[in-house]
Amino acid sequence: MNKTIELLRNHRSIREFDFEKEVTEAQVKTIIEAALAAPNWINGQQVSVIEVREHEKKSSLAKAAGNQRWIEEAPVFLVFCIDFYRAKLAAEKHGHDFQIVDDLEAVIVGSTDVGIALGSAVVAAESMGLGIVPIGGVRRNPQTFVDKLNLPEYVFPISGLVVGHPRTIPDQKPRLPLKATLHKEKYDAEVQMAVIDQYDNTISAYMAERTSGKDSSDWSSKVAHFYDEGFEQYAKSTSPAIKKQGFRYK
Template sequence: MNETIKTLRNHRSVRDFDSEREVNEDEIKTIIEAALAAPNWINGQQVSVIEVRDPERKAALAIAAGNQKWIEESTVFLVFCMDFFRAKLAAEKNGADFKIVDDIEAVIVGSTDVGIALGSAVAAAESMGLGTVPIGGIRRNSQTFVDVLNLPEYVFPISGLVVGHSKTIPGQKPRLPLNATLQKEHYDKKLQEEIIDQYDQTISSYMSERTDGQDTSNWSSKIAYFYDNGFDQYAKNSAPTLKKQGFHYK
Protein backbone atom coordinates (compact mmCIF):
# COMPACT_ATOMS: atom_id res chain seq x y z
CA MET A 1 0.00 0.00 0.00
CA ASN A 2 1.51 3.34 -1.03
CA GLU A 3 1.66 6.45 1.16
CA THR A 4 -1.18 8.22 -0.67
CA ILE A 5 -3.57 5.35 -0.01
CA LYS A 6 -2.44 5.14 3.61
CA THR A 7 -3.16 8.86 4.09
CA LEU A 8 -6.61 8.61 2.51
CA ARG A 9 -7.60 5.52 4.49
CA ASN A 10 -6.33 6.99 7.77
CA HIS A 11 -8.57 10.10 7.66
CA ARG A 12 -10.32 11.29 10.78
CA SER A 13 -11.91 14.68 11.54
CA VAL A 14 -10.03 16.65 14.20
CA ARG A 15 -11.81 19.06 16.56
CA ASP A 16 -9.04 19.76 19.04
CA PHE A 17 -6.37 22.11 17.70
CA ASP A 18 -3.25 23.74 19.13
CA SER A 19 -3.94 27.47 18.79
CA GLU A 20 -0.28 28.27 19.55
CA ARG A 21 1.07 26.49 16.46
CA GLU A 22 0.82 28.31 13.15
CA VAL A 23 -0.01 26.87 9.77
CA ASN A 24 2.21 29.04 7.60
CA GLU A 25 1.40 30.63 4.26
CA ASP A 26 3.62 28.24 2.30
CA GLU A 27 1.72 25.27 3.75
CA ILE A 28 -1.65 26.80 2.82
CA LYS A 29 -0.36 27.63 -0.67
CA THR A 30 0.72 24.02 -1.14
CA ILE A 31 -2.64 22.70 0.07
CA ILE A 32 -4.67 24.99 -2.20
CA GLU A 33 -2.45 24.35 -5.22
CA ALA A 34 -3.05 20.63 -4.71
CA ALA A 35 -6.80 21.18 -4.26
CA LEU A 36 -7.20 23.28 -7.38
CA ALA A 37 -5.18 20.86 -9.50
CA ALA A 38 -8.10 18.45 -9.10
CA PRO A 39 -10.56 17.77 -11.96
CA ASN A 40 -13.33 20.30 -12.60
CA TRP A 41 -16.18 20.63 -15.06
CA ILE A 42 -15.19 21.93 -18.56
CA ASN A 43 -12.09 23.51 -17.01
CA GLY A 44 -14.42 26.22 -15.76
CA GLN A 45 -12.62 26.11 -12.41
CA GLN A 46 -15.78 26.96 -10.48
CA VAL A 47 -14.07 27.12 -7.07
CA SER A 48 -12.61 29.94 -4.98
CA VAL A 49 -11.17 29.57 -1.49
CA ILE A 50 -11.18 32.35 1.11
CA GLU A 51 -8.38 32.06 3.69
CA VAL A 52 -9.45 33.51 7.05
CA ARG A 53 -6.94 34.19 9.84
CA ASP A 54 -8.29 37.33 11.52
CA PRO A 55 -9.45 36.32 15.04
CA GLU A 56 -12.54 38.54 15.05
CA ARG A 57 -13.66 37.35 11.64
CA LYS A 58 -13.08 33.70 12.62
CA ALA A 59 -15.08 34.25 15.81
CA ALA A 60 -18.03 35.68 13.86
CA LEU A 61 -17.94 32.82 11.36
CA ALA A 62 -17.67 30.23 14.13
CA ILE A 63 -20.91 31.54 15.64
CA ALA A 64 -22.63 31.64 12.24
CA ALA A 65 -21.60 28.03 11.59
CA GLY A 66 -23.35 26.84 14.74
CA ASN A 67 -20.87 27.79 17.49
CA GLN A 68 -18.14 25.51 16.17
CA LYS A 69 -15.29 26.62 18.42
CA TRP A 70 -12.58 24.77 16.48
CA ILE A 71 -12.93 27.43 13.77
CA GLU A 72 -11.55 29.90 16.29
CA GLU A 73 -9.02 27.57 17.90
CA SER A 74 -7.10 26.76 14.75
CA THR A 75 -4.94 29.43 13.14
CA VAL A 76 -6.55 29.24 9.69
CA PHE A 77 -10.03 28.63 8.34
CA LEU A 78 -10.63 28.01 4.64
CA VAL A 79 -14.02 28.71 3.04
CA PHE A 80 -14.64 26.81 -0.19
CA CYS A 81 -17.06 28.58 -2.52
CA MET A 82 -18.65 27.63 -5.79
CA ASP A 83 -17.74 30.52 -8.06
CA PHE A 84 -19.49 31.42 -11.31
CA PHE A 85 -18.47 35.09 -11.13
CA ARG A 86 -15.48 34.45 -13.40
CA ALA A 87 -17.76 32.58 -15.81
CA LYS A 88 -20.03 35.64 -15.85
CA LEU A 89 -17.04 37.81 -16.78
CA ALA A 90 -16.15 35.33 -19.53
CA ALA A 91 -19.71 35.55 -20.88
CA GLU A 92 -19.59 39.35 -20.90
CA LYS A 93 -16.17 39.38 -22.59
CA ASN A 94 -17.48 37.15 -25.37
CA GLY A 95 -20.95 38.66 -25.76
CA ALA A 96 -22.74 35.47 -24.66
CA ASP A 97 -25.84 35.00 -22.53
CA PHE A 98 -25.15 33.65 -19.04
CA LYS A 99 -27.84 31.00 -18.77
CA ILE A 100 -26.23 28.40 -16.50
CA VAL A 101 -27.21 30.20 -13.26
CA ASP A 102 -30.88 29.89 -14.19
CA ASP A 103 -30.65 26.09 -14.04
CA ILE A 104 -30.12 23.68 -11.14
CA GLU A 105 -27.13 22.36 -13.10
CA ALA A 106 -25.08 25.31 -11.84
CA VAL A 107 -25.57 24.24 -8.22
CA ILE A 108 -24.78 20.61 -9.06
CA VAL A 109 -21.64 21.57 -10.98
CA GLY A 110 -20.42 24.08 -8.40
CA SER A 111 -21.04 21.79 -5.44
CA THR A 112 -19.34 18.86 -7.19
CA ASP A 113 -16.28 20.94 -8.06
CA VAL A 114 -16.05 22.20 -4.47
CA GLY A 115 -16.38 18.66 -3.12
CA ILE A 116 -13.55 17.38 -5.31
CA ALA A 117 -11.31 20.32 -4.36
CA LEU A 118 -12.15 20.00 -0.67
CA GLY A 119 -11.32 16.30 -0.66
CA SER A 120 -8.00 17.01 -2.32
CA ALA A 121 -7.25 19.75 0.22
CA VAL A 122 -7.96 17.36 3.11
CA ALA A 123 -5.64 14.73 1.65
CA ALA A 124 -2.91 17.29 0.99
CA ALA A 125 -3.10 18.74 4.51
CA GLU A 126 -3.11 15.34 6.20
CA SER A 127 -0.15 14.19 4.10
CA MET A 128 1.73 17.14 5.65
CA GLY A 129 0.88 15.99 9.18
CA LEU A 130 -1.88 18.55 9.72
CA GLY A 131 -5.36 17.92 11.09
CA THR A 132 -8.57 18.94 9.32
CA VAL A 133 -12.31 19.07 9.81
CA PRO A 134 -14.78 20.12 7.09
CA ILE A 135 -17.51 22.54 8.18
CA GLY A 136 -20.83 22.05 6.40
CA GLY A 137 -22.41 24.26 9.06
CA ILE A 138 -21.44 27.38 7.14
CA ARG A 139 -24.70 26.95 5.21
CA ARG A 140 -26.69 27.33 8.44
CA ASN A 141 -26.21 31.08 8.06
CA SER A 142 -24.84 31.38 4.56
CA GLN A 143 -25.78 35.05 4.21
CA THR A 144 -23.46 35.88 7.11
CA PHE A 145 -20.59 34.26 5.20
CA VAL A 146 -21.53 36.18 2.07
CA ASP A 147 -21.51 39.46 4.01
CA VAL A 148 -18.41 38.88 6.15
CA LEU A 149 -16.35 37.60 3.21
CA ASN A 150 -17.74 40.14 0.74
CA LEU A 151 -18.71 37.46 -1.79
CA PRO A 152 -19.92 38.89 -5.12
CA GLU A 153 -22.90 37.67 -7.12
CA TYR A 154 -22.66 34.11 -8.47
CA VAL A 155 -20.42 33.05 -5.57
CA PHE A 156 -21.83 30.91 -2.76
CA PRO A 157 -20.10 29.31 0.27
CA ILE A 158 -20.46 25.53 0.18
CA SER A 159 -18.17 24.24 2.92
CA GLY A 160 -15.43 25.34 5.26
CA LEU A 161 -12.23 23.54 6.21
CA VAL A 162 -10.40 24.01 9.48
CA VAL A 163 -6.70 23.25 9.11
CA GLY A 164 -4.27 23.12 12.01
CA HIS A 165 -1.97 21.18 14.28
CA SER A 166 -3.89 18.52 16.19
CA LYS A 167 -3.80 18.37 19.96
CA THR A 168 -5.58 15.03 20.06
CA ILE A 169 -6.56 12.75 17.21
CA PRO A 170 -9.85 10.87 17.61
CA GLY A 171 -10.40 7.23 16.82
CA GLN A 172 -11.50 6.54 13.28
CA LYS A 173 -15.26 6.32 12.91
CA PRO A 174 -16.35 3.07 11.23
CA ARG A 175 -17.78 3.42 7.74
CA LEU A 176 -20.55 1.41 6.14
CA PRO A 177 -19.25 -1.91 4.84
CA LEU A 178 -18.06 -1.73 1.28
CA ASN A 179 -20.81 -3.99 -0.06
CA ALA A 180 -23.34 -1.29 0.93
CA THR A 181 -21.73 1.45 -1.11
CA LEU A 182 -19.86 -0.36 -3.89
CA GLN A 183 -22.52 -1.87 -6.12
CA LYS A 184 -21.79 -4.38 -8.88
CA GLU A 185 -23.49 -3.71 -12.23
CA HIS A 186 -26.75 -2.51 -10.63
CA TYR A 187 -28.08 -1.13 -7.34
CA ASP A 188 -29.02 -3.81 -4.82
CA LYS A 189 -31.92 -2.47 -2.72
CA LYS A 190 -32.56 -5.70 -0.85
CA LEU A 191 -29.15 -5.67 0.78
CA GLN A 192 -29.44 -2.23 2.38
CA GLU A 193 -31.80 -2.90 5.30
CA GLU A 194 -29.73 -5.82 6.54
CA ILE A 195 -26.52 -3.80 6.30
CA ILE A 196 -28.08 -0.84 8.13
CA ASP A 197 -29.14 -3.11 11.01
CA GLN A 198 -25.57 -4.37 11.32
CA TYR A 199 -24.04 -0.92 10.96
CA ASP A 200 -26.33 0.53 13.62
CA GLN A 201 -24.86 -1.95 16.10
CA THR A 202 -21.32 -1.05 15.02
CA ILE A 203 -21.89 2.70 15.44
CA SER A 204 -23.72 2.27 18.75
CA SER A 205 -20.76 0.32 20.14
CA TYR A 206 -18.32 2.90 18.75
CA MET A 207 -20.23 5.81 20.31
CA SER A 208 -20.50 4.03 23.66
CA GLU A 209 -16.77 3.38 23.76
CA ARG A 210 -15.92 6.92 22.66
CA THR A 211 -18.18 8.54 25.29
CA ASP A 212 -17.73 6.09 28.17
CA GLY A 213 -21.30 4.91 27.78
CA GLN A 214 -22.87 8.37 27.73
CA ASP A 215 -23.99 8.07 24.10
CA THR A 216 -25.14 4.79 22.55
CA SER A 217 -26.97 6.28 19.57
CA ASN A 218 -26.78 4.55 16.23
CA TRP A 219 -26.37 5.67 12.61
CA SER A 220 -29.95 5.36 11.36
CA SER A 221 -31.49 7.29 14.28
CA LYS A 222 -29.12 10.23 13.74
CA ILE A 223 -29.71 10.29 10.00
CA ALA A 224 -33.48 9.95 10.44
CA TYR A 225 -33.65 12.86 12.90
CA PHE A 226 -31.45 15.15 10.84
CA TYR A 227 -33.34 14.57 7.61
CA ASP A 228 -36.66 14.99 9.43
CA ASN A 229 -36.11 18.40 11.03
CA GLY A 230 -32.43 18.70 11.96
CA PHE A 231 -31.63 20.50 8.70
CA ASP A 232 -34.30 23.20 9.15
CA GLN A 233 -31.75 25.99 9.60
CA TYR A 234 -30.05 25.02 6.35
CA ALA A 235 -33.34 24.79 4.47
CA LYS A 236 -34.42 28.18 5.77
CA ASN A 237 -31.23 29.97 4.76
CA SER A 238 -29.46 28.25 1.87
CA ALA A 239 -32.07 28.66 -0.86
CA PRO A 240 -32.80 32.37 -0.23
CA THR A 241 -29.08 33.18 -0.16
CA LEU A 242 -28.49 31.19 -3.35
CA LYS A 243 -31.24 33.16 -5.09
CA LYS A 244 -29.88 36.44 -3.74
CA GLN A 245 -26.46 35.53 -5.12
CA GLY A 246 -27.96 35.14 -8.60
CA PHE A 247 -28.74 31.42 -8.84
CA HIS A 248 -32.33 31.56 -10.09
CA TYR A 249 -32.82 27.87 -10.75
CA LYS A 250 -36.37 26.52 -11.01
Protein backbone atom coordinates (compact mmCIF):
# COMPACT_ATOMS: atom_id res chain seq x y z
CA MET A 1 0.00 0.00 0.00
CA ASN A 2 1.46 3.39 -0.95
CA LYS A 3 1.54 6.35 1.45
CA THR A 4 -1.28 8.25 -0.26
CA ILE A 5 -3.71 5.32 -0.01
CA GLU A 6 -2.66 4.72 3.60
CA LEU A 7 -3.33 8.39 4.41
CA LEU A 8 -6.76 8.31 2.76
CA ARG A 9 -7.79 5.12 4.54
CA ASN A 10 -6.60 6.42 7.91
CA HIS A 11 -8.82 9.54 8.02
CA ARG A 12 -10.32 10.74 11.31
CA SER A 13 -12.35 13.87 11.99
CA ILE A 14 -10.66 15.92 14.71
CA ARG A 15 -12.63 18.07 17.17
CA GLU A 16 -10.00 18.72 19.85
CA PHE A 17 -7.01 20.88 18.95
CA ASP A 18 -3.72 21.90 20.52
CA PHE A 19 -4.16 25.59 21.33
CA GLU A 20 -0.40 26.19 21.52
CA LYS A 21 0.39 25.07 17.96
CA GLU A 22 -0.29 27.41 15.07
CA VAL A 23 -1.15 26.64 11.45
CA THR A 24 1.13 28.78 9.31
CA GLU A 25 0.10 30.89 6.34
CA ALA A 26 2.44 28.77 4.22
CA GLN A 27 0.55 25.63 5.25
CA VAL A 28 -2.81 27.20 4.41
CA LYS A 29 -1.49 28.38 1.05
CA THR A 30 -0.29 24.87 0.25
CA ILE A 31 -3.63 23.35 1.28
CA ILE A 32 -5.61 25.76 -0.89
CA GLU A 33 -3.26 25.37 -3.86
CA ALA A 34 -3.77 21.61 -3.64
CA ALA A 35 -7.53 22.02 -3.29
CA LEU A 36 -7.87 24.32 -6.29
CA ALA A 37 -5.66 22.14 -8.48
CA ALA A 38 -8.46 19.56 -8.36
CA PRO A 39 -10.74 18.92 -11.36
CA ASN A 40 -13.60 21.35 -11.94
CA TRP A 41 -16.39 21.75 -14.46
CA ILE A 42 -15.37 23.34 -17.82
CA ASN A 43 -12.37 24.88 -16.03
CA GLY A 44 -14.85 27.44 -14.73
CA GLN A 45 -13.19 27.21 -11.30
CA GLN A 46 -16.45 27.74 -9.43
CA VAL A 47 -14.89 27.65 -5.94
CA SER A 48 -13.60 30.31 -3.56
CA VAL A 49 -12.28 29.75 -0.04
CA ILE A 50 -12.45 32.28 2.81
CA GLU A 51 -9.73 31.89 5.45
CA VAL A 52 -10.92 32.97 8.90
CA ARG A 53 -8.52 33.42 11.82
CA GLU A 54 -9.92 36.39 13.75
CA HIS A 55 -11.23 35.05 17.05
CA GLU A 56 -14.43 37.06 17.36
CA LYS A 57 -15.46 36.22 13.81
CA LYS A 58 -14.76 32.52 14.37
CA SER A 59 -16.82 32.68 17.56
CA SER A 60 -19.75 34.23 15.73
CA LEU A 61 -19.55 31.71 12.90
CA ALA A 62 -19.28 28.82 15.39
CA LYS A 63 -22.60 29.87 16.92
CA ALA A 64 -24.23 30.25 13.50
CA ALA A 65 -23.06 26.75 12.54
CA GLY A 66 -24.85 25.19 15.51
CA ASN A 67 -22.51 26.01 18.41
CA GLN A 68 -19.64 23.95 17.03
CA ARG A 69 -16.93 25.04 19.45
CA TRP A 70 -14.07 23.53 17.42
CA ILE A 71 -14.57 26.29 14.83
CA GLU A 72 -13.67 28.79 17.53
CA GLU A 73 -10.94 26.70 19.14
CA ALA A 74 -8.96 25.69 16.04
CA PRO A 75 -6.52 28.26 14.63
CA VAL A 76 -7.96 28.26 11.10
CA PHE A 77 -11.46 27.98 9.70
CA LEU A 78 -11.79 27.69 5.91
CA VAL A 79 -15.17 28.35 4.29
CA PHE A 80 -15.62 26.71 0.88
CA CYS A 81 -18.07 28.53 -1.38
CA ILE A 82 -19.78 28.05 -4.69
CA ASP A 83 -18.54 31.00 -6.76
CA PHE A 84 -20.26 32.02 -10.00
CA TYR A 85 -19.44 35.71 -9.47
CA ARG A 86 -16.37 35.42 -11.69
CA ALA A 87 -18.43 33.64 -14.34
CA LYS A 88 -20.90 36.55 -14.21
CA LEU A 89 -18.03 38.97 -14.82
CA ALA A 90 -16.87 36.83 -17.76
CA ALA A 91 -20.40 36.98 -19.21
CA GLU A 92 -20.47 40.77 -18.86
CA LYS A 93 -17.02 41.10 -20.43
CA HIS A 94 -18.17 39.28 -23.55
CA GLY A 95 -21.76 40.55 -23.73
CA HIS A 96 -23.45 37.24 -22.92
CA ASP A 97 -26.56 36.61 -20.85
CA PHE A 98 -25.79 34.84 -17.58
CA GLN A 99 -28.40 32.10 -17.53
CA ILE A 100 -26.93 29.18 -15.56
CA VAL A 101 -27.94 30.68 -12.20
CA ASP A 102 -31.57 30.36 -13.28
CA ASP A 103 -31.21 26.58 -13.28
CA LEU A 104 -30.57 24.00 -10.55
CA GLU A 105 -27.51 22.94 -12.57
CA ALA A 106 -25.56 25.85 -11.08
CA VAL A 107 -26.05 24.52 -7.55
CA ILE A 108 -25.18 20.97 -8.62
CA VAL A 109 -22.04 22.10 -10.48
CA GLY A 110 -20.89 24.42 -7.71
CA SER A 111 -21.50 21.92 -4.92
CA THR A 112 -19.72 19.17 -6.85
CA ASP A 113 -16.70 21.40 -7.44
CA VAL A 114 -16.65 22.41 -3.77
CA GLY A 115 -16.79 18.76 -2.72
CA ILE A 116 -13.88 17.80 -4.96
CA ALA A 117 -11.80 20.76 -3.75
CA LEU A 118 -12.66 20.09 -0.11
CA GLY A 119 -11.57 16.46 -0.45
CA SER A 120 -8.21 17.54 -1.83
CA ALA A 121 -7.82 20.07 0.99
CA VAL A 122 -8.48 17.33 3.56
CA VAL A 123 -5.77 15.11 2.08
CA ALA A 124 -3.30 17.99 1.84
CA ALA A 125 -3.86 19.02 5.46
CA GLU A 126 -3.65 15.49 6.82
CA SER A 127 -0.45 14.87 4.85
CA MET A 128 1.13 17.64 6.97
CA GLY A 129 0.01 15.99 10.20
CA LEU A 130 -2.82 18.48 10.68
CA GLY A 131 -6.31 17.52 11.84
CA ILE A 132 -9.51 18.58 10.13
CA VAL A 133 -13.26 18.34 10.40
CA PRO A 134 -15.66 19.48 7.65
CA ILE A 135 -18.54 21.72 8.78
CA GLY A 136 -21.80 21.30 6.91
CA GLY A 137 -23.35 23.42 9.64
CA VAL A 138 -22.44 26.55 7.69
CA ARG A 139 -25.79 26.02 5.96
CA ARG A 140 -27.77 26.14 9.23
CA ASN A 141 -27.60 29.93 9.11
CA PRO A 142 -26.00 30.71 5.74
CA GLN A 143 -27.09 34.33 5.70
CA THR A 144 -24.82 34.96 8.71
CA PHE A 145 -21.89 33.60 6.68
CA VAL A 146 -22.87 35.67 3.65
CA ASP A 147 -22.98 38.83 5.78
CA LYS A 148 -19.93 38.18 7.96
CA LEU A 149 -17.74 37.13 5.00
CA ASN A 150 -19.06 39.85 2.66
CA LEU A 151 -19.98 37.35 -0.07
CA PRO A 152 -21.13 38.99 -3.32
CA GLU A 153 -23.99 37.76 -5.50
CA TYR A 154 -23.60 34.27 -6.97
CA VAL A 155 -21.31 33.20 -4.10
CA PHE A 156 -22.70 30.85 -1.45
CA PRO A 157 -21.11 28.93 1.48
CA ILE A 158 -21.39 25.16 1.13
CA SER A 159 -19.02 23.72 3.74
CA GLY A 160 -16.41 24.80 6.23
CA LEU A 161 -13.17 23.06 7.12
CA VAL A 162 -11.60 23.41 10.55
CA VAL A 163 -7.81 22.99 10.49
CA GLY A 164 -5.42 22.63 13.42
CA HIS A 165 -2.98 20.38 15.24
CA PRO A 166 -4.77 17.43 16.89
CA ARG A 167 -4.78 17.29 20.69
CA THR A 168 -6.46 13.89 20.70
CA ILE A 169 -7.11 11.47 17.85
CA PRO A 170 -10.26 9.33 18.09
CA ASP A 171 -10.63 5.77 16.92
CA GLN A 172 -11.64 5.53 13.30
CA LYS A 173 -15.39 5.29 12.74
CA PRO A 174 -16.31 2.17 10.72
CA ARG A 175 -17.81 2.73 7.27
CA LEU A 176 -20.53 0.76 5.53
CA PRO A 177 -19.22 -2.43 3.94
CA LEU A 178 -18.34 -2.11 0.26
CA LYS A 179 -21.09 -4.62 -0.40
CA ALA A 180 -23.53 -1.73 0.19
CA THR A 181 -21.70 1.01 -1.65
CA LEU A 182 -19.74 -0.59 -4.50
CA HIS A 183 -22.04 -1.98 -7.18
CA LYS A 184 -21.06 -4.09 -10.19
CA GLU A 185 -22.73 -3.14 -13.47
CA LYS A 186 -26.03 -2.23 -11.77
CA TYR A 187 -27.33 -1.02 -8.41
CA ASP A 188 -28.05 -3.82 -5.95
CA ALA A 189 -31.07 -2.73 -3.90
CA GLU A 190 -31.81 -6.18 -2.50
CA VAL A 191 -28.67 -6.35 -0.35
CA GLN A 192 -29.12 -2.98 1.35
CA MET A 193 -31.36 -3.82 4.32
CA ALA A 194 -29.29 -6.82 5.39
CA VAL A 195 -26.13 -4.71 5.23
CA ILE A 196 -27.79 -1.94 7.21
CA ASP A 197 -28.74 -4.40 9.95
CA GLN A 198 -25.16 -5.62 10.11
CA TYR A 199 -23.73 -2.10 10.10
CA ASP A 200 -26.12 -0.93 12.82
CA ASN A 201 -24.62 -3.54 15.14
CA THR A 202 -21.11 -2.39 14.25
CA ILE A 203 -21.84 1.29 14.86
CA SER A 204 -23.74 0.61 18.07
CA ALA A 205 -20.75 -1.27 19.48
CA TYR A 206 -18.36 1.49 18.29
CA MET A 207 -20.44 4.23 19.92
CA ALA A 208 -20.77 2.32 23.19
CA GLU A 209 -17.01 1.86 23.40
CA ARG A 210 -16.23 5.45 22.43
CA THR A 211 -18.66 6.92 24.99
CA SER A 212 -18.04 4.40 27.80
CA GLY A 213 -21.55 3.05 27.41
CA LYS A 214 -23.35 6.41 27.45
CA ASP A 215 -24.43 6.17 23.80
CA SER A 216 -25.06 2.94 21.92
CA SER A 217 -27.16 4.40 19.10
CA ASP A 218 -26.88 2.87 15.65
CA TRP A 219 -26.45 4.31 12.17
CA SER A 220 -29.97 3.90 10.79
CA SER A 221 -31.69 5.49 13.79
CA LYS A 222 -29.50 8.61 13.55
CA VAL A 223 -29.96 8.94 9.80
CA ALA A 224 -33.72 8.35 10.06
CA HIS A 225 -34.10 11.00 12.77
CA PHE A 226 -32.00 13.59 10.97
CA TYR A 227 -33.83 13.25 7.66
CA ASP A 228 -37.16 13.41 9.47
CA GLU A 229 -36.58 16.33 11.84
CA GLY A 230 -32.89 17.16 12.20
CA PHE A 231 -32.49 18.92 8.88
CA GLU A 232 -35.33 21.43 9.51
CA GLN A 233 -32.98 24.33 10.21
CA TYR A 234 -31.18 23.68 6.93
CA ALA A 235 -34.44 23.41 4.99
CA LYS A 236 -35.69 26.66 6.51
CA SER A 237 -32.50 28.63 5.89
CA THR A 238 -30.62 27.34 2.85
CA SER A 239 -33.08 27.82 0.01
CA PRO A 240 -34.07 31.44 0.83
CA ALA A 241 -30.43 32.44 1.40
CA ILE A 242 -29.08 30.88 -1.79
CA LYS A 243 -31.86 32.46 -3.85
CA LYS A 244 -31.09 35.82 -2.25
CA GLN A 245 -27.52 35.36 -3.55
CA GLY A 246 -28.88 35.17 -7.11
CA PHE A 247 -29.44 31.44 -7.69
CA ARG A 248 -32.99 31.65 -9.00
CA TYR A 249 -33.69 28.01 -9.83
CA LYS A 250 -37.28 26.78 -9.60
